[in-house]
Amino acid sequence: MLTVKNLRAKIGEKQILNGIDLQVNAGEVHAIMGPNGSGKSTLASVLAGREDYEVTEGNVQFLGKDLLELEPDKRACEGIFLAFQYPVEIPGVSTVNFMKTALNKIREYRGMSPLDAVAFLQLMKEKMKLVEIDQSLLSRSLNEGFSGGEKKRNEIFQMAMLEPKLAILDETDSGLDIDALRIVANGVNKLRSKNNATILVTHYQRLLEYIVPDFVHVLYKGRIVKSGGKELALELEAKGYDWIKNELAIA
Amino acid sequence: MILMTATTSDIGLIEKISGAFEKTADAKDNHRREALATFQKIGLPNSKTEEYRFAPITRALEKNFDFDKTGSSSDINSIEKFLIPNLDASVIVFLNGIYSKTLSKIVSPESELRISNLKPSIENGESTPYFQKYLANSADVFSALNSAFWQDGIFIQVPADTKVEKPLMILHINDAENSQSIGHTRLLVVLQEGSELTLIERSASVGANAIFHSFAEEIIVKEKASLDYIKIQNDEGKLHQVANSIIHQSNESKLSTFTLTMNGSLIRNNFNIAIDGEKCESHFYGLYLLNGNTIADNHTVVDHIKPNSHSNELYKGVMDGNSKGVFNGKIFVRPHAQKTNAFQSNRNILLTDTSTINTKPQLEIWADDVKCSHGCTTGQLDEEALFYLRSRGISHEEAKAMLLYAFAAETLEPIKNHELKSYLDGLISGRLNKF
Numbered sequence: 001m002l003t004v005k006n007l008r009a010k011i012g013e014k015q016i017l018n019g020i021d022l023q024v025n026a027g028e029v030h031a032i033m034g035p036n037g038s039g040k041s042t043l044a045s046v047l048a049g050r051e052d053y054e055v056t057e058g059n060v061q062f063l064g065k066d067l068l069e070l071e072p073d074k075r076a077c078e079g080i081f082l083a084f085q086y087p088v089e090i091p092g093v094s095t096v097n098f099m100k101t102a103l104n105k106i107r108e109y110r111g112m113s114p115l116d117a118v119a120f121l122q123l124m125k126e127k128m129k130l131v132e133i134d135q136s137l138l139s140r141s142l143n144e145g146f147s148g149g150e151k152k153r154n155e156i157f158q159m160a161m162l163e164p165k166l167a168i169l170d171e172t173d174s175g176l177d178i179d180a181l182r183i184v185a186n187g188v189n190k191l192r193s194k195n196n197a198t199i200l201v202t203h204y205q206r207l208l209e210y211i212v213p214d215f216v217h218v219l220y221k222g223r224i225v226k227s228g229g230k231e232l233a234l235e236l237e238a239k240g241y242d243w244i245k246n247e248l249a250i251a
Numbered sequence: 252m253i254l255m256t257a258t259t260s261d262i263g264l265i266e267k268i269s270g271a272f273e274k275t276a277d278a279k280d281n282h283r284r285e286a287l288a289t290f291q292k293i294g295l296p297n298s299k300t301e302e303y304r305f306a307p308i309t310r311a312l313e314k315n316f317d318f319d320k321t322g323s324s325s326d327i328n329s330i331e332k333f334l335i336p337n338l339d340a341s342v343i344v345f346l347n348g349i350y351s352k353t354l355s356k357i358v359s360p361e362s363e364l365r366i367s368n369l370k371p372s373i374e375n376g377e378s379t380p381y382f383q384k385y386l387a388n389s390a391d392v393f394s395a396l397n398s399a400f401w402q403d404g405i406f407i408q409v410p411a412d413t414k415v416e417k418p419l420m421i422l423h424i425n426d427a428e429n430s431q432s433i434g435h436t437r438l439l440v441v442l443q444e445g446s447e448l449t450l451i452e453r454s455a456s457v458g459a460n461a462i463f464h465s466f467a468e469e470i471i472v473k474e475k476a477s478l479d480y481i482k483i484q485n486d487e488g489k490l491h492q493v494a495n496s497i498i499h500q501s502n503e504s505k506l507s508t509f510t511l512t513m514n515g516s517l518i519r520n521n522f523n524i525a526i527d528g529e530k531c532e533s534h535f536y537g538l539y540l541l542n543g544n545t546i547a548d549n550h551t552v553v554d555h556i557k558p559n560s561h562s563n564e565l566y567k568g569v570m571d572g573n574s575k576g577v578f579n580g581k582i583f584v585r586p587h588a589q590k591t592n593a594f595q596s597n598r599n600i601l602l603t604d605t606s607t608i609n610t611k612p613q614l615e616i617w618a619d620d621v622k623c624s625h626g627c628t629t630g631q632l633d634e635e636a637l638f639y640l641r642s643r644g645i646s647h648e649e650a651k652a653m654l655l656y657a658f659a660a661e662t663l664e665p666i667k668n669h670e671l672k673s674y675l676d677g678l679i680s681g682r683l684n685k686f
Contacts, residue, residue, distance in 0.1 A: 092661065
């Protein structure tokens with residue numbers, strides 16, 4: 001589904017990604033872990049098309065298309081979804097109207113007819129249950145005055161609505177208490193299928209107790225320095241990131 | 252004290268305008284001659300005149316108008332395209348500054364709305380208690396100019412305890428199809444005790460020649476009366492307009508205003524609200540969405556004269572192209588106006604490097620037991636918000652329009668009339684989608 005080859009990117013003059021190789025297939029969950037400043041969020045942002053970053057080398061194929069050539073909105077239409085680490089508050093735009101516009105844009109791109117108001121509300125009700133989010137929250141301005149947990153739940157709600165092929169969750173666990181974490185993880189798990197894939201960007205192993213990954217990659221100084229199964233996350237948790245740093249220093 | 256010295260060219264223009272005055276039908280009228288003298292004394296603003304620093308009106312008048320020529324003709328015989336769809340309203344039409352009885356249509360009964368020509372109402376004394384009571388010639392040079400030159404005007408009265416069911420729209424059509432158009436209009440509106448009115452004022456321009464429109468209006472809102480006042484300035488042509496408006500409020504009156512400015516060459520609104528009563532409420536809203544080379548200058552004054560009143564001013568602007576926005580908001584709280592609540596906010600978005608905004612709040616507070624606040628912001632479109640919307644499949648253009656609409660829509664909140672609101676909504680969305 002997603003093939004990343006030798007991806008290098010910088011922001012301003014600062015080189016952050018130094019040659020990422022990653023293969024994600026349909027049905028898989030990949031966890032990207034790493035210490036602060038290793039480039040995890042940059043990778044997520046570059047895949048979603050954030051324009052602050054400049055890709056200096058490498059390429060990314062997504063379902064046979066050159067992803068880096070596409071505008072952020074076209075990437076979303078193709079099936080990429082980024083759950084933001086810090087969801088943006090947008091006063092004056094309600095989540096309901098925003099989601100209706102977004103969903104119908106994506107449907108239009110895929111050659112589907114737009115959903116009418118009734119069908120849209122029905123779909124919304126169904127997806128709301130999944131992340132245990134209240135309608136009154138969605139009628140309000142997008143994320144405005146939402147708690148950290150509400151913002152993250154809103155991200156997963158949007159993901160459920162848009163049914164992406166590849167979901168990238170950028171530190172979705174940060175700032176969540178244990179109950180909110182369970183709700184969010186539960187939502188993600190219910191959306192998992194053999195046709196879609198998930199990339200979890202996280203600092204801690206905690207999230208991976210709830211969403212069990214097929215692969216774990218350790219990112220350090222802009223490169224993937226170690227890959228393995230879910231047990232790698234446990235090892236990291238036990239030994240800390242210094243273990244990786246020391247191992248690299250010795251090598 | 253600073254002495255303003257008129258430049259040679261200003262003097263030339265003042266002479267030309269004074270010469271044109273002598274040819275007007277009312278040139279012998281003493282009140283008008285006095286007004287002309289005041290106009291000459293104040294002089295036209297130049298680049299050093301603080302209140303007109305960002306509105307180069309004198310240069311525009313000099314460059315674009317021939318004051319020796321009089322009367323511009325018009326072939327307009329239908330106002331259909333200037334009306335607000337589905338809005339059942341009375342319409343009073345001014346064509347190049349002259350009231351047109353044939354194009355006007357009053358749907359409200361006379362028991363609700365009393366309308367007469369201003370000139371005869373002054374002559375027969377009917378409007379004398381109100382005319383020029385609150386708008387002094389000395390307040391502004393264009394107020395004086397208008398008092399000398401006004402060609403036509405309307406006197407509107409709403410009787411006590413009467414609700415005018417249907418809105419009243421004043422439509423100023425400036426037709427510059429055949430030649431330049433110069434018009435000077437006056438409006439006098441009195442809402443008697445406990446009455447209610449929705450007043451819409453729209454200016455519309457036709458033709459490619461230059462237009463100068465001076466407009467002076469005095470609106471008196473008596474005790475417990477309520478006025479919704481909406482100004483729509485969406486002229487397509489080369490309109491240069493200076494509007495001097497004053498709304499005078501008495502005890503327990505309610506006022507809600509909304510000024511939308513979108514087009515025109517140079518639009519200057521001097522808009523004053525005198526809160527000369529207790530327990531008054533005033534919502535003072537405005538939105539300017541500018542592009543091209545339009546200059547829109549909103550000079551506003553909220554004058555709290557009596558205690559226990561509440562005012563809330565919110566002006567927002569989006570500037571594209573080479574447009575220039577100006578906002579100047581004065582709030583006065585007089586010594587007796589204790590327990591005043593006065594709020595002011597001016598927020599702006601600049602979409603290009605070549606667009607500008609000059610914003611200046613000026614608060615002068617003499618009372619000590621008041622709540623006043625003001626704030627102004629100027630920024631660009633929030634890139635992070637834009638990316639957030641785009642990451643959900645919404646195109647750049649649409650995301651931009653969504654964000655700008657969300658920014659602008661707040662100013663529409665006080666508008667209650669549904670048809671009017673949806674019309675304004677359409678105008679605003681249409682403009683934002685073109686930015």
